[in-house]
Amino acid sequence: MEIYYYGNKVYQLSYALPIYQKLGGTFVVNSFKKYLDFKRIFKNNNNKPSFFNHFKFTTFLNTPPVKIIKPEKHWKLNGTIIYCCNRLDLNSVYKGKTIYLEHGISDKPVGIDDVPSSIERLNKYDVILLSSPKNRIKYLESSNEIPESKFKKIGFFKFEQYQKLYELRDKELKRLKIKDTSRKNILYAPTWKFGNGTFEKYGKKFAKEISKEFNLIIRLHSNEMKLAKEFKKWLKNNSIENVYLSNSKDVINADTLNDFAISDLMIGDMSSVVYEFLVTKKPVIIAKHDYQKIVKMPDNMNIMKNASIYDDETNNIVDLIKENLLKPTYDVERIYENCFYNSIDDPIEIIAGLLNKK
Template identity: 30%
Template sequence: MTVIFDIQHLYYLPQYLPVLAELTKHDVACRFVFYRQAEAELQKVCEEVIANEQLDAVWVDNWSQALAHYTREQADWLVFGNAVNDLDQLHRVSKTVLMQHGIGPKQCYYDVSANPTTVRFVEGQHRLKRLQALYPNSNFVDTGFAKLDPAFNAPHALLTLEALGLDPAKPTLLYAPTFYPSSIECFAKTFAQDFSEFNIIVKPHFFSLSKDKYHKQRRLLQQWAQAKNVYLAPVSDYNLLPFMALSDVMISDASSAIFEFAALNKPVVWCDFYKLRWSYRGIFSFRFKQRLNDDIEFFHQITERVEHYQGLKQAVTEAFREPNKLASKRIEMTAQLAGATDGQVSKRIAEYLIANT
């Protein structure tokens, strides 16, 4: 049996690695397809990850080359982290899987299933029922979110504050914004000083660090990184999970990281303020609403909402002081939006793939 994982972007990998570990236990041959990166630094990071994780990987330049490779290899299963084209052609030689790389409130979470894979593994009954209503002829299986498995199986083995050059005597704040719509440019240049009593781990989205169009975000991030109480995760730190396991409170914006951190039953402060492009403001604000979906309403139930940077300090302080304030609601919503959090998600996925080969 052979399974090939498609790595369109490096940040898909944390969702795949726990499944790889389970499949390897059953002597399943697992291979990876990486796409060559235009940025030399990013290409180097990908090559280092392949070496460090000891992945059996091949490189392609584009989807056409990937498609040719998949058609030639005829693996039992092809695993994708986002929607792809040419599924009819792929299904002549292989079965396909969609493991969406995030569980956030963006509309694309649902839209990607318009082109149906053989199976899509989903997270929780709310997502399952909504997808089944939208695409009644597609195959969805509620397994949970595999990326979170290591946090439940070995949370203390992932990372230490000392390894990041931070103070273990201080509480730790994780800031994990998405790239767009993002709160980064609404934060003060004095962010690090304003929260000097905390360790601050800043883990921006992959695109904020790698795409030219987000250079203004990058300039601000690099300024914060000069402070002793700040660790700015570089592109090579592609996995958010070790930072989540290490942190006491997270602040984020329209990011799936909110659901992920809440699934660990830790407090989240939601930055409901964003730097929007002119094409998303005023009479074009409908585009902003279209980019998100109704699932963002669940943020209200599991987070402390802040509408501007000036209110952030008080919300963060209260979250540290009362970490269990929304604990019961986080547990309830996690069951709906992330599914089972028993550390066995990747095992269920592996068993399904083996049983349905």
């Protein structure tokens, strides 16, 4: 039976790439624009030895196969659909299984503005994959109607790539064209406006201050990469060096893990990447934000209760970075172990088994 991977945005599909690499399948997007985005990003990658070398069929621009099908038409697909965003159609009767794989483990609630359909969708999936116990807490807070039998622990299988990338970090330094490799690298990865991202508030301030002593890597949310061009122009006009923008839309060559591999500390806000960065066992600083709709998590799974909080009214960001590089304010390894299912053997095989079950 065929496997399909659906995402509203191309970056969401990156969370399904480890499954595609081993099991194959077809990606699905909802518009011609997203189709072109997919083709541009994945161009000539289907036969790369490090990615998809065992899928030798030919497609336009040599990408993994991709189709344009809107969610309300997904019922026509004869196979299993893995949703990397919560967009299952409530009115459809599907021919195969529907599986939910959330793109990340943020503390944002299910859905936007408490739309009831988002919660109803959770109840309809055949299987809900859990990267983290945080996922389970969030889903059960949204709906107490989800039976435990729908949950399947798989861990965060993208982490398998981290060690390989860490060993090739010289390549990542060259990708970003970092000039002074003797400096520590600070990664700033704000979320977008939906999560009250902090880039507009702190982007220029961090560039001015942090770049004096460190390299600053800025990873904008994929939805806000349109801001990069003007920001680069501002950097040039103000003669600010040692600031580098990573292209978050390029999920092949500039995935979050690629940036993690060369970063010594991360500054984040409400993006789930603050939790993903824990795989590095390096410190995180949270930039104070105004986002209020946060799912309550146990303290030992809540980065806000553990990491240093940067507030521009009371802190100096450079001093805070130095303090955390010397000694993080929390046990980095312990919170990593608390936030992820890390002892799952061969999660892709678990997923393959789910596909074969009726």
